[in-house]
Amino acid sequence: MAFLDFKDVRIAGVSAGVPNRIASNLHPTADDKISSDYSPEEYVKTTGVKERRSSDALTTADLGYYAAERLIADLGWEKNEIEALIFVSQSHDYILPATACILQDRLGLNKECYAFDGSIGCSGWVYGLSTAASLLGEGKMKKVLLICGDAKKRFRIPGSLLRDPLFGCAATATAIEYAKGEAGIQCHFGTDGSGFDAIIIPDGGSRSPINPHSLDFEDVEGKQMCRMETRMKGVDVFSFGITTAPKSVRKCAEHFGFDYLDADYFIFHQANMKMNNMIAKKLKLPEEKVPSCMYCFGNTSSASIPLTIVSELRGKCENGKQFICCGFGVGLSWGTIRFTSNNMIVSDLVEVDDSQADKKHVV
Amino acid sequence: MKSLDEFVELFAEQFEETDASEITAATVFHDLEEWSSLIGLSVVAMVDEEFEVALKGDDLKNSVTVEDLYNTVIAKV
Numbered sequence: 001m002a003f004l005d006f007k008d009v010r011i012a013g014v015s016a017g018v019p020n021r022i023a024s025n026l027h028p029t030a031d032d033k034i035s036s037d038y039s040p041e042e043y044v045k046t047t048g049v050k051e052r053r054s055s056d057a058l059t060t061a062d063l064g065y066y067a068a069e070r071l072i073a074d075l076g077w078e079k080n081e082i083e084a085l086i087f088v089s090q091s092h093d094y095i096l097p098a099t100a101c102i103l104q105d106r107l108g109l110n111k112e113c114y115a116f117d118g119s120i121g122c123s124g125w126v127y128g129l130s131t132a133a134s135l136l137g138e139g140k141m142k143k144v145l146l147i148c149g150d151a152k153k154r155f156r157i158p159g160s161l162l163r164d165p166l167f168g169c170a171a172t173a174t175a176i177e178y179a180k181g182e183a184g185i186q187c188h189f190g191t192d193g194s195g196f197d198a199i200i201i202p203d204g205g206s207r208s209p210i211n212p213h214s215l216d217f218e219d220v221e222g223k224q225m226c227r228m229e230t231r232m233k234g235v236d237v238f239s240f241g242i243t244t245a246p247k248s249v250r251k252c253a254e255h256f257g258f259d260y261l262d263a264d265y266f267i268f269h270q271a272n273m274k275m276n277n278m279i280a281k282k283l284k285l286p287e288e289k290v291p292s293c294m295y296c297f298g299n300t301s302s303a304s305i306p307l308t309i310v311s312e313l314r315g316k317c318e319n320g321k322q323f324i325c326c327g328f329g330v331g332l333s334w335g336t337i338r339f340t341s342n343n344m345i346v347s348d349l350v351e352v353d354d355s356q357a358d359k360k361h362v363v
Numbered sequence: 364m365k366s367l368d369e370f371v372e373l374f375a376e377q378f379e380e381t382d383a384s385e386i387t388a389a390t391v392f393h394d395l396e397e398w399s400s401l402i403g404l405s406v407v408a409m410v411d412e413e414f415e416v417a418l419k420g421d422d423l424k425n426s427v428t429v430e431d432l433y434n435t436v437i438a439k440v
Binding site: 046221233234235236238239240242243274278282 | 401418420
């Protein structure tokens, strides 16, 4: 059973970076893929996404870099104290090298730094957090930084490969540190790779490398898509989300012997409003305990849980609040964590301009 | 276990504009004007709540009538 209990660790702080450009779903442009089946108002009502942040210049690493700089400053951490940097995303700057290596240099972290990328999507923050926590301890590391999120620069073909109005760009930084006596983080994880094609980009990896036909359009459930675009089996993903997320929360509570209803905040991956409402309903959670940021930011993949903390809970969650956070999605992959805040720094939202994209680590 | 009649009633509740009287066990639901992928999600949520069965996209696609879908659900209980 994939349960983990990390004692003597604490989430020291959380920050989030987003592009400063807002893309409105009420006023879509020719660049947005809004189905002709719905009016913009109906789309917003059914998905729960009024607007999201978008950029054609900024990568996940750019947003994560500015989020990390803000968090390090707000924490008052010395950069040379940071012993590990974990970057979790499915939009890396390059196929190789690892983006975590680039960020080590860009952030000016010590070369005595453990750094690597994890490739996982909507469950990324909970996975990354557990990996970071596992590095901490007596005789181990003391301060670790997790950067995670997704901001995908798109292939552009004039008139096609439009922006999906459900998804927004964001990256977050989370600081985790060794702290003797803390109750720490309790976790449950799960995986079902039989659903590997529920959300998939078919071409561009080693199984099916990019080739002259990768940008040809084909019919996918009535939609014209190329093999470099993310395709999703919507019903399968919905069904997976509404069954798996509540189960994972219940399993975590049963295993560690707590009543999940005692938690102050339940933060779920921000998938879409219909799915998230159903999950909250199944767990019988009161609305005020389930903050959501998808109205203004859309689905932001592995950034969605920490972004919700930054955008919805800043100023009210920093001390003595018990959190249950559950990420679920592409993989299929899921995880639930529980922790209680103790002097947690939550930075102001960092808005990044296109002009701030990395210019040094470019070939 | 819920009967076919109960299933038809629950199925019809997922529609907002279509009158429940228009929906029977023999209804070819993909042909209903209001049928959409979003109604499909509501049906999946209803089946999850009432039957504890996780339907897949193919289950909806391969069912022609409401009764077909009921039989698919029952086979998975």
